Amino acid sequence: MKIEYILLKREKTTKARLGNIKTNYGTYETPMFMPVGTQATVKTLSPEELKDLNSGIILSNTYHLWLRPGEDVVFNAGGLHKFMNWNGPILTDSGGFQVFSLAKPKDITEEGVMFKSHLNGDKLFLTPEKSIEIQNKLDSDIAMSFDECPPASANYEYMKNSIERTLRWAKRGKAVHNNENQALFGIIQGGAYQDLREYSAKETVKLDFDGYSIGGVANDHESKEDMYNAIDYSIPFIPENKVRYLMGVGEPIDILEGVIRGIDIFDCVLPTRLARHGHAFTKYGKINLKNQKYKEDFTPIDEHCDCYACRHFTKSYIKHLINADETFGARLLSIHNIRFLIKLTEDIRDAIKDDNLLEFKEKFVRDYYGE
Numbered sequence: 078m079k080i081e082y083i084l085l086k087r088e089k090t091t092k093a094r095l096g097n098i099k100t101n102y103g104t105y106e107t108p109m110f111m112p113v114g115t116q117a118t119v120k121t122l123s124p125e126e127l128k129d130l131n132s133g134i135i136l137s138n139t140y141h142l143w144l145r146p147g148e149d150v151v152f153n154a155g156g157l158h159k160f161m162n163w164n165g166p167i168l169t170d171s172g173g174f175q176v177f178s179l180a181k182p183k184d185i186t187e188e189g190v191m192f193k194s195h196l197n198g199d200k201l202f203l204t205p206e207k208s209i210e211i212q213n214k215l216d217s218d219i220a221m222s223f224d225e226c227p228p229a230s231a232n233y234e235y236m237k238n239s240i241e242r243t244l245r246w247a248k249r250g251k252a253v254h255n256n257e258n259q260a261l262f263g264i265i266q267g268g269a270y271q272d273l274r275e276y277s278a279k280e281t282v283k284l285d286f287d288g289y290s291i292g293g294v295a296n297d298h299e300s301k302e303d304m305y306n307a308i309d310y311s312i313p314f315i316p317e318n319k320v321r322y323l324m325g326v327g328e329p330i331d332i333l334e335g336v337i338r339g340i341d342i343f344d345c346v347l348p349t350r351l352a353r354h355g356h357a358f359t360k361y362g363k364i365n366l367k368n369q370k371y372k373e374d375f376t377p378i379d380e381h382c383d384c385y386a387c388r389h390f391t392k393s394y395i396k397h398l399i400n401a402d403e404t405f406g407a408r409l410l411s412i413h414n415i416r417f418l419i420k421l422t423e424d425i426r427d428a429i430k431d432d433n434l435l436e437f438k439e440k441f442v443r444d445y446y447g448e
Contacts, residue, residue, distance in 0.1 A: 295325025
């Protein structure tokens with residue numbers, strides 16, 4: 078079966094929603110944070126560890142798996158779930174974000190995108206049809222439409238033309254999508270322009286996808302105000318019985334603000350990326366365990382956290398591992414950081430149930446930012 082979204086409750090003071098996503102691998106509550114497993118693995122973690130963190134849907138990347146090991150290898154293995162031994166739902170992105178970070182503007186045509194492989198420089202050509210074909214073979218539970226990812230700095234005319242192309246590509250991808258157990262999501266673009274966001278949302282919804290994502294907000298050059306506005310401009314036009322997905326967003330405050338505005342699911346590489354550099358989320362903000370002050374700090378990363386790392390190890394020990402370039406340090410911090418964001422969404426769900434999300438946000442921000 079394809080996924081199904083069930084709206085359970087609307088919070089009284091915000092646009093926040095409590096919901097269930099029914100999948101072939103069980104039913105999962107939203108709002109939800111989804112760990113990213115780009116190469117069919119969440120960096121340094123096993124599937125069993127991800128389950129212990131209470132992970133629901135996880136992500137994999139179409140572009141990377143196309144290059145290696147190749148979609149046919151995954152297909153012959155029995156699909157992505159069997160290949161990576163993940164007994165839970167998987168979302169695959171379209172590869173669009175990676176492609177457009179590698180392509181030059183002149184290489185974007187109506188047919189598709191020409192670009193060079195980041196692995197060996199080979200010339201590659203990805204089309205909406207090819208992206209969907211790859212995702213059909215990967216057999217993820219949710220596939221994403223292939224869209225153009227214009228930079229936040231793009232002018233109005235470029236952004237408008239880009240949206241039109243993305244809509245044409247969405248139609249082409251939907252026409253060839255033939256995996257009856259796989260949902261297909263459309264992507265809303267439009268940068269910081271309200272009328273373009275509204276237009277993109279309305280026209281994408283007309284194509285009747287299984288869910289909808291808001292794209293173009295995880296750009297390093299886009300302000301938080303632009304991100305939040307993009308959500309506000311798009312949300313009113315997305316059907317209430319469909320999943321609303323904010324792509325590539327994982328800062329705690331952005332998850333909170335996204336939920337308040339009506340978003341259901343989030344993903345980001347941030348927790349594992351921070352971990353590899355010695356950084357950890359805590360209730361009182363991010364900390365850098367490379368700092369000398371943690372050398373003899375024999376307390377957990379976050380005394381409020383229930384993860385394996387916090388239950389068994391100290392900041393002092395993890396600092397030692399990071400300084401010694403031991404992989405176990407990055408593993409422990411990855412476990413903690415992912416659990417922190419998943420626990421945040423669990424707490425957000427409780428706040429929605431109690432209709433006190435704004436009070437929860439106020440306390441969280443006060444603790445996290447010291448305000």
